[in-house]
Amino acid sequence: MSDRPAPSPDAMIFLDGVSKQYPGQAKAAVSELSMEIGRGEFVVLVGPSGCGKTTTLRMINRLVEPTRGRIFIDGKDVTHADVDSLRRGIGYVIQQIGLLPHLTIADNVALVPKMLGTKKSERHQRAEELLELVGLDPAVYAGRYPKQLSGGQQQRVGVARALAADPPVMLMDEPFGAVDPIVREKLQTEFLQLQTRIRKTIVMVTHDIDEALRLGDRIAVFGPGSRLAQFDTPLEILSNPADDFVRDFVGSGAPVRRLSLLKVSDVVESSSADMPGTANVIPVDATETVHRALELVLASRAEGIRVGVAGGGSRYLDLQTLLIAAAQPTKVLS
Ligand SMILES: Nc1ncnc2c1ncn2[C@@H]1O[C@H](COP(=O)(O)OP(=O)(O)OP(=O)(O)O)[C@@H](O)[C@H]1O
Numbered sequence: 001m002s003d004r005p006a007p008s009p010d011a012m013i014f015l016d017g018v019s020k021q022y023p024g025q026a027k028a029a030v031s032e033l034s035m036e037i038g039r040g041e042f043v044v045l046v047g048p049s050g051c052g053k054t055t056t057l058r059m060i061n062r063l064v065e066p067t068r069g070r071i072f073i074d075g076k077d078v079t080h081a082d083v084d085s086l087r088r089g090i091g092y093v094i095q096q097i098g099l100l101p102h103l104t105i106a107d108n109v110a111l112v113p114k115m116l117g118t119k120k121s122e123r124h125q126r127a128e129e130l131l132e133l134v135g136l137d138p139a140v141y142a143g144r145y146p147k148q149l150s151g152g153q154q155q156r157v158g159v160a161r162a163l164a165a166d167p168p169v170m171l172m173d174e175p176f177g178a179v180d181p182i183v184r185e186k187l188q189t190e191f192l193q194l195q196t197r198i199r200k201t202i203v204m205v206t207h208d209i210d211e212a213l214r215l216g217d218r219i220a221v222f223g224p225g226s227r228l229a230q231f232d233t234p235l236e237i238l239s240n241p242a243d244d245f246v247r248d249f250v251g252s253g254a255p256v257r258r259l260s261l262l263k264v265s266d267v268v269e270s271s272s273a274d275m276p277g278t279a280n281v282i283p284v285d286a287t288e289t290v291h292r293a294l295e296l297v298l299a300s301r302a303e304g305i306r307v308g309v310a311g312g313g314s315r316y317l318d319l320q321t322l323l324i325a326a327a328q329p330t331k332v333l334s
Pocket of ligand 1: 022047049050051052053055056207
């Protein structure tokens with residue numbers, strides 16, 4: 001019917017009023033949820049335990065079949081499509097990794113290409129490329145078995161395996177949840193760098209709001225009963241939480257977290273064209289984060305920063321102005 005919502009041309013994933021009622025449960029796990037996720041976008045689902053994040057994620061590749069609503073991938077209604085071909089285009093990474101213990105790392109990575117009938121030499125070459133891509137030297141790791149790898153290394157193999165069929169979409173359920181905080185941060189950084197190269201459409205579930213703020217192009221904050229409380233950029237969620245639920249969920253550290261998301265260019269409107277001649281200022285690029293600018297100012301005991309602006313010339317922000325500009329609770333300057 002023509003009056004049903006349709007995905008926009010830029011949408012890679014479109015959920016149209018999807019619901020999931022598990023058998024024997026009084027309440028729906030997910031209720032009438034609609035979301036559109038753009039091509040190449042990295043979206044993170046966060047929210048309290050039991051609010052339906054994993055159910056939502058698994059409805060996208062139909063590991064969980066929706067009770068109502070429609071799912072579109074790349075403009076195609078896949079609600080009733082063949083699941084095997086659907087899943088071929090969707091990589092899936094989970095916390096428990098699920099590497100097969102009796103297969104080498106290369107064979108684990110090449111599992112899906114093998115199922116798809118790719119020739120042995122080709123799939124081994126592909127496995128080596130993928131191991132390289134996720135930062136594991138194939139000469140060292142390709143022939144090892146999963147138990148001979150650390151938790152963080154196994155997680156990288158899980159990512160490599162999910163990328164093996166070069167799927168346009170990746171679903172990740174707490175992919176970095178099982179590793180310690182230091183490895184976790186390293187994996188997050190590596191994964192962000194990887195994403196700038198591979199530009200997949202990614203939907204990731206996490207419990208960790210900091211992880212969400214760090215990784216997501218947009219964050220979907222779920223409330224109880226899968227209510228989509230806010231679906232916006234990290235900066236917008238920190239700057240303008242939609243309601244008290246989101247404000248509480250993000251927690252009390254919002255102003256400090258914003259410093260890592262705000263760019264110097266976002267606050268440069270508060271700058272002045274002049275700085276007292278004696279002031280000790282350091283040059284900072286407008287693309288740096290405010291957090292980095294503050295670090296540089298403190299490390300060099302400067303009094304402020306000098307920012308080059310488009311069209312030539314410089315603007316100045318002293319430390320106090322920089323902090324006040326960064327602390328503005330309302331819309332960010334652009
Ligand atoms: N297979 C199932 N059968 C029955 N109920 C289920 C099933 N899987 C999940 N549920 C219920 O559906 C609701 C949503 O679960 P879901 O796992 O999607 O939430 P979540 O937000 O991912 O939770 P968590 O953060 O704790 O992993 C919960 O109340 C859960 O108990």
